[in-house]
Amino acid sequence: MSKITQTQITGLLCQRLACFTDVEAEISPETNLITHLAIDSVKLLNLIMEIEDQFDISVPLNALVDVLTVQDLANLIYKIKSSS
Amino acid sequence: MNLLEKLDAAAAARKAQLPEGLAAFGIPIDESYSATEARIGERRVLMLGTNNYLGLSFSSECREAAHKAIDREGTGTTGSRMANGNYYGHRALERELAEFYHCRECIVFTTGYQANLGTISGLAGVGDVVLIDGDAHASIYDGCILSGADVIRFRHNDVVDLEKRLRRLGDRSRNTLIVIEGIYSMLGDQAPLAEIVKLKNVYQSTLLLDEAHSLGVLGETGQGLVEKARMIDEVDFITGTFSKSLCGIGGFCVSNHPQLNQLRYISHPYIFTASPSPATIASTRAALKLLRDGYSLREQLWRNAHQLYSCLKETGYCLGPEPGPIVAVLLDSPKQALTLWNGLMAHDIYVNLVLPPAAPEGKSLVRCSINAAHTAEQIGRVCETFSKLYPAVTQ
Structure with a gap:
């Protein structure tokens, strides 16, 4: 997964998020993780551990303060993946 | 809104x-x-x-010690350890805790929460990493936030998962503080300390063990998991609280690293708060003796x-x-x-x-x-x- 694109990351995230939420909604890059998908803080932290394993990266929890939407999360993962 | x-x-x-x-x-x-x-x-x-x-909350020894301290020194210190609040009792309790753990240094904090907050934020800073167990207590999370370090979680008590995360850090593992607990407060299970010590040695990290729920409970003299697992020389920092087995309020950090003492000058949760009251310190000292012999x-x-x-x-x-x-x-x-x-x-x-x-x-x-x-x-x-x-x- 050396040259994964931002779009591919967003697509993978949308698929993964569907398993993390009880809310039946179409997940798009603009979807808000908390207000639309009702992902609580603990679920979000568990999701991050799965993402770390899937992309073989470290995602510091302190980097999540600006993450509101699926796109924000995808951007963060892409940034970390690109610099690793 | x-x-x-x-x-x-x-x-x-x-x-x-x-x-x-x-x-x-x-x-x-x-x-x-x-x-x-x-x-x-x-x-x-x-x-x-x-x-x-x-079950020491009504022990006659602790109550008597607290009464005498109030009569002798009043109800509160009204100041920080760094100012007018550094009494004989605080220093004596630090010596006694250091002796209890056979450690060189000890710092007493006003609460157990502040012990974790002050120790973690004093040890780690921006650019460092804190690796915490997924079931870590809120005081550990808050200490991480205050530190400004990068915070990464590993799956609860999962040594394989911890190693994976240490490996990913590369050279940064040397600037990593791993934080675990002796007994976890939600499920009551114990950390696999010996295996975690092995990893921290391989990856040259630093290990902090919070004995909040295991002090008085595990080990022959009640030191906690560190004693049960015979790992006192392998754990870098041990924190704990006075508010559980010791039936008071307050917290501590002990270590053989002389650098612990430096936290007194940089740790806001130590400096910018009043020190524990004389009664609290006196009852904790009495309870520590009962715990050790208990x-x-x-x-x-x-x-x-x-x-x-x-x-x-x-x-x-x-x-x-x-x-x-x-x-x-x-x-x-x-x-x-x-x-x-x-x-x-x-x-x-x-x-x-x-x-x-x-x-x-x-x-x-x-x-x-x-x-x-x-x-x-x-x-x-x-x-x-x-x-x-x-x-x-x-x-």
Whole structure:
């Protein structure tokens, strides 16, 4: 997964998020993780551990303060993946 | 939405989620009779939800020491350890704790929460990494936030997962503080300390062990998991609290690293708060002696813990992974947990209720805490009540 694109990351995230939420909604890059998908803080932290394993990266929890939407999360993962 | 409206919305959401469960949180204890009994409203209740593991809260030695300290030194220090609040008792307790752990340095903090906050934020900073167990206590999370370091979680008690995360850090593992707990407060299970020590040595990291729930409970002299696992020379920093087995309030950090002392000059949770009151320090010093010599209390505590754990397991309840003074009953839904909690209260038994997201893995918990002062009859009564309530809880 050396040259994964931002779009591919967003697509993978949308698929993964569907398993993390009880809310039946179409997940798009603009979807808000908390207000639309009702992902609580603990679920979000568990999701991050799965993402770390899937992309073989470290995602510091302190980097999540600006993450509101699926796109924000995808951007963060892409940034970390690109610099690793 | 303004600041106050946000709080109103949060309150409404809480009420909507927990119409029957609100009474379980912050319940008023009207009178405390002993280490095991209290009055709640008109009820005389068996307390199975305290952290009073050795049952020392009414010990005559501790009470007498506290009374004398008030008479001699007054009710409060009114100042920081770095100013006018650095009394003889604070320094004596630091010496006694260092001696108890055979360590070179000790710092006493005003609360256990501040011990973690002050130690973690003093040790790690921007550019460093703190690796924490997924079930870490809030004081550990808050210490991480205050530190400014990069915070990474590993799966609870999963050594393979920890190694994976250390490996990913590359050279940064040398600037990494791994934080674990002796006994975890939610499920009551113990950290695999020996295996974690091996990893921290391989990756040249630093290890902090929080013995909040294991001090007084594990090890021959009650040092905690570090003593049980014979790892005192391998753990870099040990934090703990006075508010559980020692029945006071306050916290500490001990270490053989002389650099610990530097935290006194940089750690805001140490500096910018008043020091513990003379009575608190005096009762803690007395309790520490009782704890160190309390081998028989620990034996009684473990007998009680095994009695409750095995009886609840036989009844069919799903429990935390291993017996211990914290016996966590895991339930699939908040409704089941509330049914059990209300049923126990109706039989005059108080336990702690933990609902998602505070409980691990989306479960709800009815969390029992055993102490050395509980009698076999009291535990028997608890077992009988749990058994009576089982059909209603699981239907």
